[in-house]
Amino acid sequence: MTTKDDSRQSKAGTTCDTDVVSGECSPAEGAVGRGAFALLGRLMAPYRPLAVAALVTLLLDTIGTLYVPTELSALLNSAIGAQGMGPLWDHALRMLVAAVVGSGSCVASYFLAARLAADVGRDLRVSVYRKSLELSASDFERFGTGSMITRTMGDANVVQQTIVMCFVMILPVPVIAVTSVVLAWGIDPAMGQVLVAIAVAMTVVSLVAIRRSAPIFLHLQEFVDRMNVRLRETITGVRVIRAFGRERRERRHLDETFEAYAENAVRVNLIFSVADCTTFFLMNVVEVLFVWLGADRVGVHAMQIGSISALVQFAIILLFFMMMAQFAMLQVPRALACLTRATELLELEPSIKDSVREAPTPPAEELLANERESPVAEFDHVDFRFDDASEDTLHDLSFAVRRGEICAIIGNTGSGKSTIAKMLLRFHDVTGGELRVAGRDVRDRSLADLRSRMAYVPQRAWLFSGTIASNLRMAAPDATDDELWHALDTAQASFVRELPQGLEARVTQGGTNFSGGQRQRLAIARALARKADLYVFDDSFSALDYKTDAALRHALSSELGASARLIIAQRVSTIRDADQILVLKDGRQVGLGAHDQLVETCPTYQAIVESQQRGGDLRG
Ligand SMILES: Nc1ncnc2c1ncn2[C@@H]1O[C@H](COP(=O)(O)OP(=O)(O)OP(=O)(O)O)[C@@H](O)[C@H]1O
Structure with missing residues (x-):
């Protein structure tokens, strides 16, 4: 028989089967699906004006950034050429305007990009959260609670951060690259070629770094899932861990999980530090090259001495932005993996939803009459099997719960008592037969209508x-x-x-x-x-002493006399006065009737009664 724990084993496609110790993940996992781009498009669509405003301010920022060194070089050349104070003031003023426009646009572009990312992140979080509320218990179990929390919070944060990074670190690079090469070429074609060569070298470094670290980055989010699950389990079960003196073992498990994450994070950082060192090295190389080659070019009057400073500035700005872009690019696959995980969840059809079947609605009077005459709930040859189980948990159940009556369910542990209660509320749907509430199949009622008729004590x-x-x-x-x-x-x-x-x-x-x-x-x-029409008590009296149990049943009888009550219990004393008792054994209905009748006819019930009599449990 399938156990609850079996079912909780995640079978969602993206949940990582990573070996926590080795940190190895199968390549299919974390793969970026096409849905990621579609989802991003949908999330960004309402904020197009904001995105355009962010792009425009970014462009102004880039122009300002590159215009300052251009004017600086012109200023130096004017000063060296002794052209008087007029042109100097002129260039200085232009530099000031470029700096003000550039800095202002920079602040504005960061603000707009952050605003856009925060809005998109919030929408993603809300959509995932709303979807998680729509899912049935078994849908939810497919992903696991830890992963659901990461998907709602962590994944949305990664997407949000990556949007900001794309705007401020990646998008300016092509503009800066083209403009600085064109400007450098304009100063001196030979210098333009040097800049192109350095940019190509930097691109190669970036591609190697991205290629090596992207797969690790892709799986870091799954390590976060793992840490979430382990932490939740340890924190919730801390008393059990302490009671059995398993602190050291649990700490070791936690350490292994954290170490696997840390190991991967260190590997990524190592790749980064090598790439960063190479970038700084290239920056120095290009500076030396420009000064050295520039001196020659100035010597042959191919360019002016002040232009060397502009060339050095262009190279440094370009390499600096490329370095930032390389870092940001690494986040992109991770964010796309997060979007893929979100897409999977958002596109999941809840296994239980309103009006699964199209049933013709009878006229209102007929409906009312039918409701009055029908039992509050009626199981009609009901079978039930969990998604991931190989056999049915409930077999061919047929009984009714009527207004003003108490229907009780008793049976061995794991016989399916709670599952029956959950089916009434449509946490699970029948897989065979029919379950009717007030005369209509539960699948033909809206969930809100169905649940408003019931009050449930889990x-x-x-x-x-x-x-x-x-x-x-x-x-x-x-x-x-x-x-x-x-x-x-x-x-x-x-x-x-x-x-x-x-x-x-x-x-x-x-x-x-x-x-x-x-x-x-x-x-x-x-x-x-x-x-409510039906009150469902799922083993709700087990923690009560006999006196309170009896007092409560008495109070319930006078209070809920007109409604139907379904009482699931372990103690015969709790249910002996029920109008009807359903006896379950391993998911099968082995007895149905009042206490006195079952004591005569149902061996399973007799066995329960005898064992409780021996234990002195039949008071009340
Ligand atoms: N989500 C699930 N997925 C797969 N199997 C499940 C799931 N929930 C319960 N089961 C299995 O279904 C069977 C019936 O479970 P249920 O909780 O209904 O039993 P029960 O009679 O209420 O048990 P108890 O008296 O111990 O509360 C058990 O074998 C259980 O392991």
Whole structure:
């Protein structure tokens, strides 16, 4: 039988199978899909004017940057040629204007590029987050929680940073390269050729560096996923780790994960430092060449002495921008890999969505009559199999949950009890047979309509950070304080009355500042705060003592008498008064009836009752 853990093994295409220790990834992983460019196009489309404004300011910045050395050389040549103060002031003024325009445009282009990137990053984050809310539990499990967090936060940050880098570091390079070579050529063709040769050498260095480090960069994001998963697991399970004295082992595992990331990051940085050193070396070479060759050219009156400074400046500016572009280029494949991962997620069709099937809608009166007469929920020969399982988890279930009745489910662990509850809320869809709610197949109802008819207490009573009131109002946003107190009293959560802040008492993430029993009662109160046709309690009474369990059942009976209740329980005492008990064994329905009837006819139920009698568990 498939286990929950089996299913959590990620099978999403991009989730890394990287060996954490060696850091090796198969080449297919992190590959950039065509969807990345399409997604980028879609994300940038609303901000075209901003992008154009950023490009224009960038162009002005580039012109200003190159115009200053041009004027400086002209100024030096005028000074050497003793042309008087007039031309000197003239050149100085032009330099000042170029510097002001260049610097102003530089600030503006950085601001506009950052604005554009922040907007695109925010839109990407929001889209991925919204999509993750649409996914069903099994869709979500395909990616894994760690990867989902990286996709929402980390990947969007990488894309955002890369957009800024592309604008300020990569896009100016072609303009600077062409303009500086043309200007240098204009001063002296021989010097122009030297600049071209140096630019080609620099391009070769950059290409080698990019080629070597791009694959490593591509996978760094997947290492981040790994670190996320490990960290989350260690932090959430810290008490278990401490209780079993496994700190050292866990630390070693964490260290291995971090080291794998660090090792790859160091490899990339090493390549960078070699490339940077080569660039600085080339800068010095070009300076020496220009001064040396320039002196000869000045000697033969092929150019003026002041022009040497302009040539040196052009070369330094060009090489500096190429060096920055080389760094930025390395981010591009990584950002494209992030966009590919986002595309995969955004294009994923949720396995459960509204109106999967087109069912003809009967007239309103017929619908109403049908709803009144039909059971609240009805399983009709239902089978269910998890996506990644090789056999069915539930086989041929047929039973109904009716208004005013209690339907209970009991069975061995892993027999599929919680899965039945989740199917009612359409967290999973039947794979055989039909599940009807108020007379209609659940797949023909909207999810909002379906879920608004139910109130659910999950097996693991999960609370959100906030206050008790904010948690209860998740189920009933408009509930008054009195209604919340009423729900709390029915749920036997009298401890809240003793809290100094009452309804406003703080709840930490997951509700960890409350005991297991208190959390269960708060989760029950949350469900009771909502008016529903069907209340589903998934093993919600297990952390309660017998007295509270009995008191709660009594309160529920008088409170929810008109609604249907589905109670999943381990203890026979909790469900013996149910109108109908479904007995499950390994996903099969082996008994259905009232307690007295099952005690006579169902061997599985008899065995459960006997074992609980022996353990003295049949009180209440
Ligand atoms: N997401 C999943 N993917 C694959 N298999 C799953 C998944 N969730 C549960 N299962 C498997 O389905 C079976 C039924 O699980 P379920 O949680 O419904 O059992 P249960 O009767 O509620 O168990 P318990 O009493 O221990 O809570 C188990 O074998 C479980 O391993």
